[in-house]
Amino acid sequence: MYQHMSNDTYVFSDGFDRLFLEELYSGDTRTAEEIFGTSLAQVELSMQLAEIECRSEDPARLRRVIHHVKPLFGYMGLLSVQDSVQQFEDLCGGERDMAIVRAAFEELRAIVQEALLRARSEQTKLHRYNNRRA
Amino acid sequence: MMLSGVIVEDLQPAADILRRYCQRSGIIEVQGHFLNAEAALEHLAARPPDLLFLDIEMPGISGFELLDRLQQAPQVILTTSKTEYAFDAFQYHVADYLRKPFTYERFLQSVQKLRLAPREADSAPETERIFIKVDGRLQKLERDEILYIESMGDYVRFITPEKKYITHNTIKNIEARVQGMNFMKVHRSYIVNLSSVDDLRDGELIVRGITIPVSKTHRTRVRERLKAV
Structure with a gap:
C-alpha cells in the first residue's frame, strides 16, 4: 500500500532516509523518479563491472568502480548502504589480499541486491504517484 | 546577470x-x-x-x-x-x-x-555584487545599490533605495563577505556602504535621511575611512 499524507504529499517508504530525500528533491517527485531510475541503472552496470574487476588481482581497480556506486545510494536515500559501500571502498584502498577483498565483496553484493530491490519498488511507487497526479 | x-x-x-x-x-x-x-x-x-x-x-x-x-x-x-x-x-x-x-x-x-x-581580474571594482538567499532563491545586489546592512538577530536586512531584503545570516558573516567592498561595520548591528553616507555627526551617520548609530569603538575609524573615500 502507498503511504500518502492527507494532503497527498508523497511519503518515501520506511527504510529510506525520508528527511534527506525531502531535502534533496523538495517535493519534486518527477525528478526523484528520474534520478532513482538513472541511479538504479548505473548501480546495476557498475556492479557488473565490479564483478569483473573482482576477478582481477588489483583491489585499486575494484575500488575505482565501487567509488562510483557509493553516492548513487545517497540519491536514493539509502545512506546506510552508502556507508557499507564506503567501508568496502576503504578496504579496497588498504587491503592487498584479494581473498579478503572478494569475501567482503560477496557481503557487499548481498547488501546491494537487497537495496536494489527496495529502490526499484520505490521507483515504481514514485511512478504510480506521478502518473496519478498527471 | x-x-x-x-x-x-x-x-x-x-x-x-x-x-x-x-x-x-x-x-x-x-x-x-x-x-x-x-x-x-x-x-x-x-x-x-x-x-x-x-x-x-x-x-x-x-x-x-x-x-x-x-x-x-x-x-x-x-x-x-x-x-x-x-x-x-x-x-x-x-x-x-x-x-x-x-x-x-x-x-x-x-x-x-x-x-x-x-x-x-577582469572586473572593475564597481561591478562587485553580492548574492543573498531570499525566499529560497539567490538575489543579486550590486554593491552600489546597498545603502546599509542591519542585523536582526539570526537575520540580516539589506537596505537598498528601492527595497529591503531579509536573509537568514549573521552580521559577522556578512561583514566578512563584504570585506574590501567599501563597507564598514559602524556598530554591532550595522554595516554601512561608505559611498552612501551623506553626513557624519557625533555618534551618527546619515544615509539617505536615515540615522545610523556609530558605536564609540568605531567612531575614530569611521572618520578615517570617510576621509579616504
Missing part, C-alpha cells in the same frame, strides 16, 4: 540534480555537462564559464589534473563523494567542496561563497 556554469561529472544522476539546482537558483545557466575532464578541456578553453562544478575522480584525468591544464581556471566548486581531497582542494583555492549527494540548501550555501565578481 546570470552566471555561466559548466558541470564536469561522470555520474549522470549527480549531473542531473546539479543542473536542476542551477535552474532553480535562477542565477546559474549551465553551458554544458561533460562526462570526463578530457571532453571538457576544449570547451573550457574556448568558452571559459564563470563557474565550474568539478568532480575529482573520473575516468582518465582527474579534476585536479584538469585544473592544472587550464590556463585560467574559473571559480570552482568541487563535487566529490570523498572527503579526503579537502587539503588538495584548499591548495587549488576552490570556492567550495560539496560532498555528493548534497541538498539544494547546501548547494545554495556553496554558491553564496563564490567570489562575487566573475573572473575577478
Whole structure:
C-alpha cells in the first residue's frame, strides 16, 4: 500500500532516509523518479563491472568502480548502504589480499541486491504517484 | 546577470540534480555537462564559464589534473563523494567542496561563497555584487545599490533605495563577505556602504535621511575611512 499524507504529499517508504530525500528533491517527485531510475541503472552496470574487476588481482581497480556506486545510494536515500559501500571502498584502498577483498565483496553484493530491490519498488511507487497526479 | 556554469561529472544522476539546482537558483545557466575532464578541456578553453562544478575522480584525468591544464581556471566548486581531497582542494583555492549527494540548501550555501565578481581580474571594482538567499532563491545586489546592512538577530536586512531584503545570516558573516567592498561595520548591528553616507555627526551617520548609530569603538575609524573615500 502507498503511504500518502492527507494532503497527498508523497511519503518515501520506511527504510529510506525520508528527511534527506525531502531535502534533496523538495517535493519534486518527477525528478526523484528520474534520478532513482538513472541511479538504479548505473548501480546495476557498475556492479557488473565490479564483478569483473573482482576477478582481477588489483583491489585499486575494484575500488575505482565501487567509488562510483557509493553516492548513487545517497540519491536514493539509502545512506546506510552508502556507508557499507564506503567501508568496502576503504578496504579496497588498504587491503592487498584479494581473498579478503572478494569475501567482503560477496557481503557487499548481498547488501546491494537487497537495496536494489527496495529502490526499484520505490521507483515504481514514485511512478504510480506521478502518473496519478498527471 | 546570470552566471555561466559548466558541470564536469561522470555520474549522470549527480549531473542531473546539479543542473536542476542551477535552474532553480535562477542565477546559474549551465553551458554544458561533460562526462570526463578530457571532453571538457576544449570547451573550457574556448568558452571559459564563470563557474565550474568539478568532480575529482573520473575516468582518465582527474579534476585536479584538469585544473592544472587550464590556463585560467574559473571559480570552482568541487563535487566529490570523498572527503579526503579537502587539503588538495584548499591548495587549488576552490570556492567550495560539496560532498555528493548534497541538498539544494547546501548547494545554495556553496554558491553564496563564490567570489562575487566573475573572473575577478577582469572586473572593475564597481561591478562587485553580492548574492543573498531570499525566499529560497539567490538575489543579486550590486554593491552600489546597498545603502546599509542591519542585523536582526539570526537575520540580516539589506537596505537598498528601492527595497529591503531579509536573509537568514549573521552580521559577522556578512561583514566578512563584504570585506574590501567599501563597507564598514559602524556598530554591532550595522554595516554601512561608505559611498552612501551623506553626513557624519557625533555618534551618527546619515544615509539617505536615515540615522545610523556609530558605536564609540568605531567612531575614530569611521572618520578615517570617510576621509579616504
